[in-house]
Amino acid sequence: MNIDWKGILLWSNQCYGICAVLLALASNLLVLHTVPDIFILLFIHLTTVLYYTHAYLVEFKEGIYNDRSVWYQKHKIYLRYRQLAFTFLCIYIGVFKLNILKVVYSTRLEFKIYLIITLLLSFVYYLPTLNQKIPNLLRNNGIFKSFSIAWVWTITTCFIPVWFSTETKKGSLFISDILLIYSAQVFLFILVLAILFDIKDIYKDSNENVNTLVVKLGILKTINRIIVPLLIINAILVLSLFCISKLSVLYVLSELIVLVLTYIVSRVVVHIKSIHANIILIDGLIVLKAILSICCFIICNFVPTVKT
Numbered sequence: 001m002n003i004d005w006k007g008i009l010l011w012s013n014q015c016y017g018i019c020a021v022l023l024a025l026a027s028n029l030l031v032l033h034t035v036p037d038i039f040i041l042l043f044i045h046l047t048t049v050l051y052y053t054h055a056y057l058v059e060f061k062e063g064i065y066n067d068r069s070v071w072y073q074k075h076k077i078y079l080r081y082r083q084l085a086f087t088f089l090c091i092y093i094g095v096f097k098l099n100i101l102k103v104v105y106s107t108r109l110e111f112k113i114y115l116i117i118t119l120l121l122s123f124v125y126y127l128p129t130l131n132q133k134i135p136n137l138l139r140n141n142g143i144f145k146s147f148s149i150a151w152v153w154t155i156t157t158c159f160i161p162v163w164f165s166t167e168t169k170k171g172s173l174f175i176s177d178i179l180l181i182y183s184a185q186v187f188l189f190i191l192v193l194a195i196l197f198d199i200k201d202i203y204k205d206s207n208e209n210v211n212t213l214v215v216k217l218g219i220l221k222t223i224n225r226i227i228v229p230l231l232i233i234n235a236i237l238v239l240s241l242f243c244i245s246k247l248s249v250l251y252v253l254s255e256l257i258v259l260v261l262t263y264i265v266s267r268v269v270v271h272i273k274s275i276h277a278n279i280i281l282i283d284g285l286i287v288l289k290a291i292l293s294i295c296c297f298i299i300c301n302f303v304p305t306v307k308t
Contacts, residue, residue, distance in 0.1 A: 022290035254292035
């Protein structure tokens, strides 16, 4: 019996949902030392899958043919019904389980601004998919594309789970130094991964006149001038977290290992042609980062000899 693991895990975008949930869980454990409500994680998973599925349904309609678009053509009816079901499920969870309207209304102004910026970036990023006459300014302009992806992922996987966990259990969310530094660390990490996807797509983007950083600078300059400095800044943030919090040396080592692996991936990703291999390679870094963080939390809190 042949199991279509690529379709089930990758093309259906469950992998992105899993990445988002694991990173959200790791964020909550690091910042609040608590596990977020199951409905928060489910809401994050469903919205992530919805968002990416919409993008690739449009890619299929535009006549882009690859393994993923062929799978979308074969399962387009199922995916449309699934999108509808997931939308209603997200609304139900958000309104009735998370009381999202009440939480948003009662939260502080700066948090509302963060959410508005996130919603606007998400909408503008995919606005041209709703009307092809609208120019794709955000997706076609270098750093803004990568910045928007990093911002949305940071808010979704770091800010939202911590925010909801605080608002529903302890009161008003306070922007601590730990939350601020950790959010910056996640942002830079996702920013680098977004650039890695641009490295993978450099020849395709160049042919389609998509002005990403990689197209403008070239692969080597992008790695040396952009990715390496971002990884170094990320490492500094990790060390800063270690200095101001009770994080263990294990956490620092695990984060530094992920950063080194990210650099290695940046050197090899352009040579890997298959879509599924690139997704596993790049998004696998998110899974690795989150799992290592979760494991470090468990070890340091439930194995007494390792707490120091």
